[in-house]
Amino acid sequence: MASLEIVTIGTELLLGHLVDTNSAFVASALADIGVDVYAKHSVGDNPQRLEAMLRGALDRADGVITTGGLGPTVDDLTKEAVSAATGTRLELHQPSLEAIEARFAMMGRTMSENNRRQAMLPVPGVVLENPHGTAPGFVALREDGKFVAGMPGVPREMHAMMIEKLVPWLLERFGLRQTITARTIHTIGIPESELDRRIEDLFRKLENPKIAVLAHGGRCDVKIMAKAETREAALALIAPVERDVRERIGYGIYGVDDQTIESAIVDVLKRRKATIATAESCTGGAISDALVRVPGASAVFRGGVVAYSDDVKRSLLDVPAQTLRDHGSVSVETAIAMARGARRRLGADIAIATTGVAGPTGGTEEKPVGLVWFALVADGEPRTYRATFPGDRRDVRARATMAALSAIWRYLERADTSVPITPFMAEAKR
């Protein structure tokens, strides 16, 4: 089986200025075609260390895929190091130079001398065209058949180049037929250790498909991965394991694969032909933003009011001045009034409201930073939740947004409410 290593290049990665999303994208694309990734590395814009790392990776693996260091700025030194590690030479590639010139002409910009350097490419090698930017990519071919591929660090450019140019080249190079296919089951409200307990024997027993548990922020994913010659054959291996896992997990599965909690909500609402509206204070539009993220949300999402000031709570959501005076803006009474106002004003079947203290200031002993009230209003009695989230402003707002989405999903699925949505939140009966 073909095995590669990934090297992302840029001093900013080692200084922590930038989170490396490129290596995850490349890794995922390689997993899809059944190429093993042994390891990923990041190095700075240091030609000696980069060269040493490339040599080491070429010793262990069949090839290396790099991203970054192809831009026109003066700190980009990737190609020199690749050339040294693979014993290739850099030559001007006339069609690439013309493509770069044409791109600058089209955008009405002057081409700088630095941009010319982007057309210097390793020989012997393969040129990977860049339809979305100036820097072409390449594969530098070493005499022994191993190789180093180079792609730009700009995600948009790299993604297209990886999928359209490099993946086809790799498939041919390795004569690949085998694919790895994965199904991910998303759960909410089940602690990681509990989930692990329920599937531990499967984890130990199974080889193909394999199982992994991934925890993130109150949610856990169970990933089932199978290797086979075709995607269909892999899915056939996965199906019985998925049935087994689903039975063991029972309650709490909100979706699979690309499905998010917000897409699950939009799906259920569509099925029920119901509509939703939001009334947000501390979450500031993050709940509506999540719903609008889902393609086709317009069929079920009416809109929302971000009622960040008390005036707006009164004027656009009809929260009585008396309620705000008696209970304050962060209270269950205000949350209910906000949700009722949004439901009526926006003409929705269901409305959710949030009001809380996101911090860093504004907390009191009675209403500390992290306190958030939620109200979900449909026909019948409102459902209300009180949470005290740990962390800073960003944490509190992110947790509150996720908790609100979870509460909506549970309501729609009429799911068991004895399990708390998060350890920090409880249903509050008045």
Next chain:
Amino acid sequence: MASLEIVTIGTELLLGHLVDTNSAFVASALADIGVDVYAKHSVGDNPQRLEAMLRGALDRADGVITTGGLGPTVDDLTKEAVSAATGTRLELHQPSLEAIEARFAMMGRTMSENNRRQAMLPVPGVVLENPHGTAPGFVALREDGKFVAGMPGVPREMHAMMIEKLVPWLLERFGLRQTITARTIHTIGIPESELDRRIEDLFRKLENPKIAVLAHGGRCDVKIMAKAETREAALALIAPVERDVRERIGYGIYGVDDQTIESAIVDVLKRRKATIATAESCTGGAISDALVRVPGASAVFRGGVVAYSDDVKRSLLDVPAQTLRDHGSVSVETAIAMARGARRRLGADIAIATTGVAGPTGGTEEKPVGLVWFALVADGEPRTYRATFPGDRRDVRARATMAALSAIWRYLERADTSVPITPFMAEAKR
């Protein structure tokens, strides 16, 4: 100078299921105390490869910092590999076991047998307490003085452990006094190659401080990094270079360091004692979410309406039915009416509106996917912009949000409008 390498552990990292944010956090914390990071690596839950990688890193560097692989799930095998690479043994650490038991008791959960394993720690070594989770961290000490530190993979737990436990230990271990201090100047609307041209000679000439250019989505950062014994001394080295860089860049700087475009907006509004409101269609609450992200936004942000359906555009923003009929919801006329409605209804000095086709469906020849209209209304004539953004729904929405924030900032700063905010957007005169 002390040098370390970082290893993040987890098969999910090599399959691209998860973006590695931990290594960026660790790298950034190390940069702050003047520890060089030679390289970062990710390996799967494979004890042999992990051990080989740790041995290699210990050859090159003074120590290794790892994250991940300490959880209770059965695929976590980090400690065995660390023990082998450092020649330490794993022993039950009674205080850690008691802390784990107490944590489970507090949360009213049953402790599983797997959780006991989390209290097995390397000897000789140092225990790093975990105030935010069950798994304690550790430093395994090799005979020659080199070490491997292990921290949990859960970001919240790891962040606290790194800052509160591991950084103090490293400072003492290396007798560190030197710090690296950086200032980042954020610009908008200047192409990377142009920025590079203006500062290229500084980049070549300077050693301490050093300069780097980082580009991301229409914005470029110029980072100035200095090494010195104290933060103050480093800042003194940076100051003259920053002045020089600012002169060369001229127009387009919206902030430094942690300042975001949204925090710059909140700052200017506070200074001017002015308020803002939003009226969002395709951006769906992302603009208001960005503003609310800023601590203290409540002083200037009145609130917003996410008018995702035409009904809501009419009822909450007073967009005339005639306007929607004659020009459609995606039109400059509707954008202006939305902004005017938000300004009046929410009682703000300034309002911004967005309406567009985010896709994937809903595009026509006349109004393709990616078309977004913006209107900014204050006293006087509205400013309007028309953009056609490339990419998918997520790209279009993200670009539209950033463009709207940029338009607000420019308006507030009365900045030169001859330079386009993004290559995809132009001011539209009616």
